[in-house]
Amino acid sequence: MATRRPFEMVVFGASGFTGQYVVEEVARVAAQEEIRWAVAGRSSEKLQAVLEKAAVKLGKPELKSEVAIILSDVSDPSSLANMAKQTAVVLNCVGPYRFYGEPVVKACVENGTSCIDISGEPQFLEGMYLNYNDKAEEKGVYIVGSCGFDSIPADMGVLFTRNNLKGTLTALESFLTIKFGPEGSCIHDGTWKSAIYGLSDQENLKKLRRQIGHKPIPVIGAKLKRRGAVFYCNELQQYSIPFMGADVAVVKRTQRYLHTHLQETPVQYAAYATVGGIGSVIKLMFAGLLFLMLVKFNFGRKLLIKYPEFFSGGYFTKEGPTEKQMEGSSFEMTFFGEGYSSGKDPQGKPDVKICTQVKGPEAGYVATPIAMVQAGVALLKDKSSLPKKGGVYSPGAVFSKTKLIDRLNKHGIEFSVICKPEA
Structure with a gap:
């Protein structure tokens, strides 16, 4: 014993x-x-x-x-x-x-x-x-x-959407919206450092994945079309960009496991973040290009790490957010899914759609x-x-088989169905 x-x-x-x-x-x-x-x-x-x-x-x-x-x-x-x-x-x-x-x-x-x-x-x-x-x-x-x-809302959100679609979910897009209160908000620079080291080491990540040697996940149903680097999301009426976090990689690992070990239909997934109006897009593009240019070089990475507030436009700081900033912030992750109403071998154009949402308090230090x-x-x-x-x-x-989503719902991270087709 x-x-x-x-x-x-x-x-x-x-x-x-x-x-x-x-x-x-x-x-x-x-x-x-x-x-x-x-x-x-x-x-x-x-x-x-x-x-x-x-x-x-x-x-x-x-x-x-x-x-x-x-x-x-x-x-x-x-x-x-x-x-x-x-x-x-x-x-x-x-x-x-x-x-x-x-x-x-x-x-x-x-x-x-x-x-x-x-x-x-x-x-x-x-x-x-x-x-x-x-x-x-x-x-x-x-x-x-x-x-x-990173990455409970995305990973469990995909499963929640799948479980609430009457049919077979085959493709899904998520759109993250971060909302700030009157005090604004920021993120502690530990996250900034992780992003710098990660983006500068993409070649080693590719090498690592080759060592693991997983076979590609099969694409079931219509292939999910990828969006551009900047695009207008009609559903949310905001400009959006690809989400740079780990969500896509994490969801892919989950879908591979569920398909390989439980014979479940794998879901194609793409993650995006809303950025607001055209002014925000211009500001973000300028900051993003500067970041990507500096992160390639050792001296550039040192600058980024030493001056996180300057190079992130105040979004990352060494002090992190205040209690008031956290109280006024929240997140919403909206999922648009599509699939097939019947059949184990979906073909042709998807015939069912669903929209779900995961929302919660300030993402980094309350929701996390x-x-x-x-x-x-x-x-x-x-x-x-x-x-x-x-x-x-x-x-x-x-x-996937536990009560985690129910537990999260009871503690302020809420999963809900926004709309789905009639049965």
């Missing part, structure tokens, strides 16, 4: 910018879900300060004395092993993951612990699949990346902690609905 571990969930990197908000979210959820939890990181003083801040903000003074502190550092494998041995699930908030993520995954796999992160870095996510999928399967643990805003924590809860509470084998998974692959 397995020895019961002291904790079910540990927040690693709890004193980081994102980690502090994950701590607050765990504190909200732990009592109602009866979860034993702890925080982990390098500095006992900083971790205690995070717990004290959360205690005041949430009106839970008991946090200061009841939540355990585990000292752990990514540069110290023994400390990571010690952390992993004490819990069922690690919520890893230490990025950029391409530099700091693998030691945590390794420690978790070796010590029979599941791990969740919020990485939007395909190189890291797919590298962990290549290096640790077999070992995680042997140990029966689940390593699940991109469980924040909600998504991450509920993913952790699903691993703990929905065990019978998880894949029978452990491994390195995308969110949709591991959570």
Whole structure:
């Protein structure tokens, strides 16, 4: 009989910018879900300060004395092993993951612990699949990346749309709209750094994918037409551009898994972001061209990292958003899907359409902690609905049969059907 571990969930990197908000979210959820939890990181003083801040903000003074502190550092494998041995699930908030993520995954796999992160870095996510999928399967643990805003709304949104279409969904487009309040908003520059390193390393990503050697996913039904670099979305009446995040790569991994292992019809997917009017388009194009030019060179990357606010037009800062900025911000992700009303082998023109939406609070530091924590809860509470084998998974692959969407709906990330054809 397995020895019961002291904790079910540990927040690693709890004193980081994102980690502090994950701590607050765990504190909200732990009592109602009866979860034993702890925080982990390098500095006992900083971790205690995070717990004290959360205690005041949430009106839970008991946090200061009841939540355990585990000292752990990514540069110290023994400390990571010690952390992993004490819990069922690690919520890893230490990025950029391409530099700091693998030691945590390794420690978790070796010590029979599941791990969740919020990485939007395909190189890291797919590298962990290549290096640790077999070992995680042997140990029966689940390593699940991109469980924040990248890419829970997109990945689970595709599955929600599929489940609500009367017929076979074969193609889907999503449009992300970020809304700011009167205070505006911004993103902490940790995300900016991840984007810089990722875009500068595309060749290695291609090499990594060749090593993995997956066969192409079959195209079922009419082929989804790709939009241009800038286009006007008639449905939303806004100019739009391709979304540069990890959503497409993550959804593709999920669709491959569902097709290969569960024989489900794969869904073609394209992701876009709305940018508003023509003035925003011009500003964005200028900033984007400058970014792409600088990111190719070492000196350019150093400039981008040193001056994130200048080169992003104030969108990325070293301080991150204020509480007021977060309170006034929200996101909407609208999905336009099409498919076939009958038949296992769809042919010709699609004859059914559907529109769904995922919406929620500020994406980076409110929605992301909600998504991450509920993913952790699903691993703990929905065990019978998880894949029978452990491994390195995308969110949709591991959570497709669980209650994750219901859990998210109850905690402020709402999935809804906007319109669908009559039955």
